[in-house]
Amino acid sequence: xxxxxxxREALLCLLILAMLLSVGSVAKDFLSLSNxxxxxxxxxxxxxxxxGQMLVIITRCIDLSVAANLALTGMVVAMLNSSYPDFPVPxxxxxxxxxxxxxxxxxxxxxxxxxxPAIVVTLGTMSIYRGIIFLLSEGAWVxxxxxxEAFMHIPRSLHLGVALLSWLSIMVVGIFYYFCRYSRSGRExxxxxxxxxxxxxxxxxxxxxxxxxxxxxxxxxxxCGYLWVSRYAVAYVDVAAGFELQVISACVxxxxxxxxxxxxxxxxxxxxxFIGVINNSLPVIGVSPFWQxxxxxxxIVLAVIASSKAExxxxxxxxxxxxxxxxx
Amino acid sequence: xxxxxxxxxxxxxxxxxxxxxxWEFFLILITALVFTLCSFASPYFLDxxxxxxxxxxxxxxAIVALPLAMLIICRDIDLSIASIIALSSVAMGFAAxxxxxxxxxxxxxxxxxxxxxxxxxxxxxxxxxPAIVVTIGTMSLFRGISYILLGDQVLKDYPDxxxxxxxxxxxxVFSFEFALFLLAAVFFYALLHKTNFGRRCxxxxxxxxxxxxxxxxxxxxxxxxxxxxxxxxxxxxxxxxxxxxSTRPTIALGWELSIITMxxxxxxxxxxxxxxIPGVFIAVFLMGIxxxxxxxxxxxxxxxxxxxxxxxxxxxxxxVLIKKxxxxxx
Numbered sequence: 257x258x259x260x261x262x263x264r265e266a267l268l269c270l271l272i273l274a275m276l277l278s279v280g281s282v283a284k285d286f287l288s289l290s291n292x293x294x295x296x297x298x299x300x301x302x303x304x305x306x307x308g309q310m311l312v313i314i315t316r317c318i319d320l321s322v323a324a325n326l327a328l329t330g331m332v333v334a335m336l337n338s339s340y341p342d343f344p345v346p347x348x349x350x351x352x353x354x355x356x357x358x359x360x361x362x363x364x365x366x367x368x369x370x371x372x373p374a375i376v377v378t379l380g381t382m383s384i385y386r387g388i389i390f391l392l393s394e395g396a397w398v399x400x401x402x403x404x405e406a407f408m409h410i411p412r413s414l415h416l417g418v419a420l421l422s423w424l425s426i427m428v429v430g431i432f433y434y435f436c437r438y439s440r441s442g443r444e445x446x447x448x449x450x451x452x453x454x455x456x457x458x459x460x461x462x463x464x465x466x467x468x469x470x471x472x473x474x475x476x477x478x479x480c481g482y483l484w485v486s487r488y489a490v491a492y493v494d495v496a497a498g499f500e501l502q503v504i505s506a507c508v509x510x511x512x513x514x515x516x517x518x519x520x521x522x523x524x525x526x527x528x529x530f531i532g533v534i535n536n537s538l539p540v541i542g543v544s545p546f547w548q549x550x551x552x553x554x555x556i557v558l559a560v561i562a563s564s565k566a567e568x569x570x571x572x573x574x575x576x577x578x579x580x581x582x583x584x
Numbered sequence: 585x586x587x588x589x590x591x592x593x594x595x596x597x598x599x600x601x602x603x604x605x606x607w608e609f610f611l612i613l614i615t616a617l618v619f620t621l622c623s624f625a626s627p628y629f630l631d632x633x634x635x636x637x638x639x640x641x642x643x644x645x646a647i648v649a650l651p652l653a654m655l656i657i658c659r660d661i662d663l664s665i666a667s668i669i670a671l672s673s674v675a676m677g678f679a680a681x682x683x684x685x686x687x688x689x690x691x692x693x694x695x696x697x698x699x700x701x702x703x704x705x706x707x708x709x710x711x712x713x714p715a716i717v718v719t720i721g722t723m724s725l726f727r728g729i730s731y732i733l734l735g736d737q738v739l740k741d742y743p744d745x746x747x748x749x750x751x752x753x754x755x756x757v758f759s760f761e762f763a764l765f766l767l768a769a770v771f772f773y774a775l776l777h778k779t780n781f782g783r784r785c786x787x788x789x790x791x792x793x794x795x796x797x798x799x800x801x802x803x804x805x806x807x808x809x810x811x812x813x814x815x816x817x818x819x820x821x822x823x824x825x826x827x828x829x830s831t832r833p834t835i836a837l838g839w840e841l842s843i844i845t846m847x848x849x850x851x852x853x854x855x856x857x858x859x860x861i862p863g864v865f866i867a868v869f870l871m872g873i874x875x876x877x878x879x880x881x882x883x884x885x886x887x888x889x890x891x892x893x894x895x896x897x898x899x900x901x902x903x904v905l906i907k908k909x910x911x912x913x914x
Contacts, residue, residue, distance in 0.1 A: 318716075320841075366897065366901070370901050370904045370905065371904065372897070372900050372901060372904065373854045373855060375716075375854055376848055376854055376896065376897070376900060377897060379841055379844065379845060379848075379893070379896065380845075380893040380894065380896040380897035381893065381897070382841070382893065383841075383889035383890065383892060383893035384889075384890050384893040384894055384897075386886065386889060387886050387887055387888075387889045387890030387893065388890065390884065390886040390887060391887065391890070395884070395886075493886060498838070501720060501723070501724070504720055505720065505721075505724065508717055508720065508721070514714050514716060514717045515714060544732075544735065546728075546731040546732050546735050546833075547728070547731075547732055548728070549724050549725075549727055549728030549731055550724065550725055550727075550728025550729050550731065550732055551728065552724050552728070553721050553722060553723065553724030553725030553726070553727075553728050554721075554725055554728075555721075556717070556720060556721030556724065556725075557707060557718060557721040557722060557725060560711075560713050560717050560718060560721065561707065561711050561713065564711045564712060564713045
């Protein structure tokens, strides 16, 4: 029972509720169902990407290329749609996911087969993917009037009063919940991140687990490429520039340990929702949006300080200095 | 995994050593090749003034790359460098608006850098948190503070004489910035390769526990390195602000990644424990020449980023690939 109240997830939940209530007391309409739904809808893309990133971080890697991957698939999908407006959108979505998967697999293969540190690989592919957008589009924008009606409409279409975009993120959360807890690959990912040596001796291919994590992260980035472009109704070279850091922030706030092996789907979703609530509530309470960045930065620093204390209590550290060893 | 990767990495370095080819030699070769190609490709390349102008585009980044290399050798990393540059530039802008003198403005700029570095180092060492997470946080925090202070405004009331740091020449084509960079390179070469302080970096990077038991104050050492990185980011902020003559909160946006690229290209192991200042020094020029040469050929900046990204991966993948294939042969 004590564990339930001191866990990261419970704390985050309380914090989010407190924020919602305090903002709601200033602006009454903020707590209306339609506003909450639209705020969630706003956060859906972040949730999906953060879940992909979570798997990568659990395997002790990091994926800096998600935003560039998202932007490239978004551009390709938008260009295809403007040239072939009759091409069915669900197939286009599938194509975007495959394209994102390919890019994620490239990252994963470089990490798995060549054993280059993930941060180096994704730092490189991040600028490569971003550059390819420019080569494809020659710097031109794809604007809303060039996109077909179905392309724009599908993520906004309401089912049971909730937009498809939100449903998609809920579906992804459900799949992840199953994948991380009950599937073999999911458990292997945790094992590989928790102790690579032990995982190796139990017959788990650590590199393969990392490859799978990168592939899933790429696949989801590809899906989000279409969702992003459709939601904001524009595709250009700098779409979602710097968004990878917000995705990583969501994971860090959600308690995913950057040292690998630790982190839950619930925590990750709450981390993303936390950022979403901040983004959505600042304008409501009349704080300049310029505060947003500093607040999320401060929250990350405070969150990691808080979790470092929690982790210290839970683990028995024989050598005090042993805690310094894995720095990354 | 970390251990295995480290070992492989070390092996690939050994392969170079076995045939007496250090990493730096490999880099010089590529740099010379690119330099020759560029001078054939564009008639404007081999002009001292053009080359001198080209240095302005990478010298500020390079000045931060030198101490960052030492920090990365120590298994740490600082992603907040570009944000420190922004915050320190904003501080200088307000100091200038307040009517402070030249020396005070520069001192304020560098001290803000030192304070930011101190904060990073304190959080990392005091709470035992991986540097990458902390600096992802402070990256938003420091730039966020610049946004809060400045919003969408511009600060540009810098006093006369301030422009010298970023635009002045000390002799003929040698700019103040470039001279300062050379000085910094010599200083950091001596610091990393000729002093106990430098040897400790390698010791900590290779095995922090062993370093701790051999009597190195690991925490203090790492804290000091964070402060040095912060201070040099402050220096870079002085140069950049002086060159641009204005401050916006978006100043130096995205620089952290290109600075880290310089360091990694220079052969510094991102897992810590290996790397050299000469390597980083050459990598800085390699990136500078590639950017400048392609710029003369009218290649857009974003396409250059494909080439730099490709270079980063292939330069690191090549030795690994060669090793794999040579093993298969034997």
